[in-house]
Amino acid sequence: MTHQIAIVGAGPSGCYLAQALLKARPELDVDLIDALPVPYGLVRYGVAADHQGTKAVARQFARIFERQGARFFGNVHVGRDVTLDELRSAYDAVVFAAGLAGDRRLGIANDDVDGVFGAGAITRALNGHPDAGPLPDLGVRPLIVGNGNVAIDIVRLLGKRADELSGSDLGVEQTRWLAESGITAITVLGRSTASQAKFDPVMVKELGKLTGVAIAIDKAGTADDERGKKLLDALAAIDGHGTGVRAIRFVFSHVPVSVETDAGRVTGLRCRTAEGDDTVIACTSIITAIGFEDTGDLPRADILAQADSDAPVYAAGWFRRGPRGTIPDNRADAQVLAADILADLDGTPAKGVRPVGAIFEGRPDVIDYQGWLRIEQRELAGADADRCRGKICDRAAMIEAARHQEETSP
Amino acid sequence: MKIAILYGTETGNAEMLAEDIGDALDADYEVSCTNLSDFPVTDFDPATFYLIVCSTYGDGELPASAQPFAEALAAGPASLAGIHFAIFGLGDSEYEETFNFGSKQLAELLTNHGAAQLGERPTHDASGADLAEDLALPWAKDAVALAESRFGKAA
Numbered sequence A: 001m002t003h004q005i006a007i008v009g010a011g012p013s014g015c016y017l018a019q020a021l022l023k024a025r026p027e028l029d030v031d032l033i034d035a036l037p038v039p040y041g042l043v044r045y046g047v048a049a050d051h052q053g054t055k056a057v058a059r060q061f062a063r064i065f066e067r068q069g070a071r072f073f074g075n076v077h078v079g080r081d082v083t084l085d086e087l088r089s090a091y092d093a094v095v096f097a098a099g100l101a102g103d104r105r106l107g108i109a110n111d112d113v114d115g116v117f118g119a120g121a122i123t124r125a126l127n128g129h130p131d132a133g134p135l136p137d138l139g140v141r142p143l144i145v146g147n148g149n150v151a152i153d154i155v156r157l158l159g160k161r162a163d164e165l166s167g168s169d170l171g172v173e174q175t176r177w178l179a180e181s182g183i184t185a186i187t188v189l190g191r192s193t194a195s196q197a198k199f200d201p202v203m204v205k206e207l208g209k210l211t212g213v214a215i216a217i218d219k220a221g222t223a224d225d226e227r228g229k230k231l232l233d234a235l236a237a238i239d240g241h242g243t244g245v246r247a248i249r250f251v252f253s254h255v256p257v258s259v260e261t262d263a264g265r266v267t268g269l270r271c272r273t274a275e276g277d278d279t280v281i282a283c284t285s286i287i288t289a290i291g292f293e294d295t296g297d298l299p300r301a302d303i304l305a306q307a308d309s310d311a312p313v314y315a316a317g318w319f320r321r322g323p324r325g326t327i328p329d330n331r332a333d334a335q336v337l338a339a340d341i342l343a344d345l346d347g348t349p350a351k352g353v354r355p356v357g358a359i360f361e362g363r364p365d366v367i368d369y370q371g372w373l374r375i376e377q378r379e380l381a382g383a384d385a386d387r388c389r390g391k392i393c394d395r396a397a398m399i400e401a402a403r404h405q406e407e408t409s410p
Numbered sequence B: 001m002k003i004a005i006l007y008g009t010e011t012g013n014a015e016m017l018a019e020d021i022g023d024a025l026d027a028d029y030e031v032s033c034t035n036l037s038d039f040p041v042t043d044f045d046p047a048t049f050y051l052i053v054c055s056t057y058g059d060g061e062l063p064a065s066a067q068p069f070a071e072a073l074a075a076g077p078a079s080l081a082g083i084h085f086a087i088f089g090l091g092d093s094e095y096e097e098t099f100n101f102g103s104k105q106l107a108e109l110l111t112n113h114g115a116a117q118l119g120e121r122p123t124h125d126a127s128g129a130d131l132a133e134d135l136a137l138p139w140a141k142d143a144v145a146l147a148e149s150r151f152g153k154a155a
Ligand SMILES: Cc1cc2nc3c(=O)[nH]c(=O)nc-3n(C[C@H](O)[C@H](O)[C@H](O)COP(=O)(O)OP(=O)(O)OC[C@H]3O[C@@H](n4cnc5c(N)ncnc54)[C@H](O)[C@@H]3O)c2cc1C
Pocket: A008, A009, A010, A011, A012, A013, A014, A033, A034, A035, A036, A039, A040, A041, A042, A043, A045, A046, A047, A048, A051, A054, A076, A077, A078, A079, A097, A098, A099, A100, A120, A123, A150, A153, A297, A298, A316, A317, A318, A319, A324, A325, A326, A327, A328, A330
């Protein structure tokens, strides 16, 4: 009997793990289970629509299914459709690579009023995630809190003109939303100094290519390390860029104190400056891009404790490490974890209790890899003229597309 | 003539391509495929032809897996005289100013140490329409043919 491994979550960390496991032991049975009908996690639903080069990593992940023999069980929500106990008893090892999709809140007064949105929710909606609500009205002066690459992704997309989105996979609705936003000013605000911001300098520089914006950097200060200097150089390079209709202003060393409202609408963000002054930055909405946290969907603390014990339970990626690290970090991490898992399995006989995938049998609407290929085929065929893909954004429509061929061909 | 494929990567695209090239050549040659992170600069062998595949990161920098190799080579006096290589780059034209600088840097480093580059340095664009293997497999075949003429049939 060969060992059977279940990986919960088909995002980058789950996929890289399957890749590493099967590279070392091609005979293993590796099942990737995802709550969504489609694989690849944040490569599809986080990475920005205008960064197709980064999304191209999905080609590698496709090979896991096409050549390395992994199986995909999509539209299966672990914890609801299949219990953790069922998985543990059916598989020799269970790996949780379920990500961290919850938006961290500001933790200040009024941080939950209408008009305060999480970056995860916004980027999911921009990427056509089936569970995302419609894109909200941000008003003409949105403010983004946070100094990471996700904040840059959002300001870039909000700042782009329609012609700058060609070749992306931004959807029809999303494209209209951006075109009709009427945004005149975007503030990007961070607690730390500019030199301590988490932005990648290349991401900052990319803003200097936008044609419809006018960028200003407020008091970037100085840096005393190499990384900080590179970042300040990148910020200096875009300071004063452009004369477009959308003003982008970066503000550093402002600690949010409370969300200011009037008649239930956001009017500003009250902050404390480095000098200890109290100031209100006017805005019509707030997007928080200050990190991600557990959604509470799975018992994460319990799972992480089991992963630390001798139980054949493991955790990977953001679910294990917290919401830090890029796609390459997950790859490095997965390679280490694969070696650990294989070392543990070497000492234990395979359970071999039932044929692989048996616990999903008889469940309606489980999407396999072929089903995903049919969804993808329809998306590629349905792309608008200057789009590389026309994403299907509705779960029922995805399931229908996945089934389509089976129904039409006898 | 032995063939060693060396790759520098961060997200694994170069590794996948290196494996494809290996698969295409291993019926006819003795081929190895190694991450640059696992290749000591002292291992170069004049009887082996090197096919190198390398991506670009940051602002035109080498990918993480190629950095220790490049640092070791730059720091040491190692002479690569008599070593032949061909190189293929992976990059993304979104980064127009530093497009494929990683493979460019690596090629310069190797030639500065005396190695001989065979052929041009073709590049793949992650934002373009071509698949990397469609560009790289013909490149590898051509490079190997060039190398055979250099190495002579005896080798
Ligand atoms: C907006 C945004 C943009 C980003 N852009 C970049 C970028 O450009 N470049 C880069 O390198 N990194 C980027 N990152 C970071 C990168 O996306 C992460 O490092 C990576 O996706 C983490 O991988 P993961 O597999 O741990 O989690 P995820 O990608 O989140 O995958 C988790 C998977 O688990 C599934 N899942 C969750 N709960 C369950 C359940 N109960 N049952 C079954 N399945 C479940 C989810 O549907 C999902 O598919 C970005 C992140 C965000 C949020």
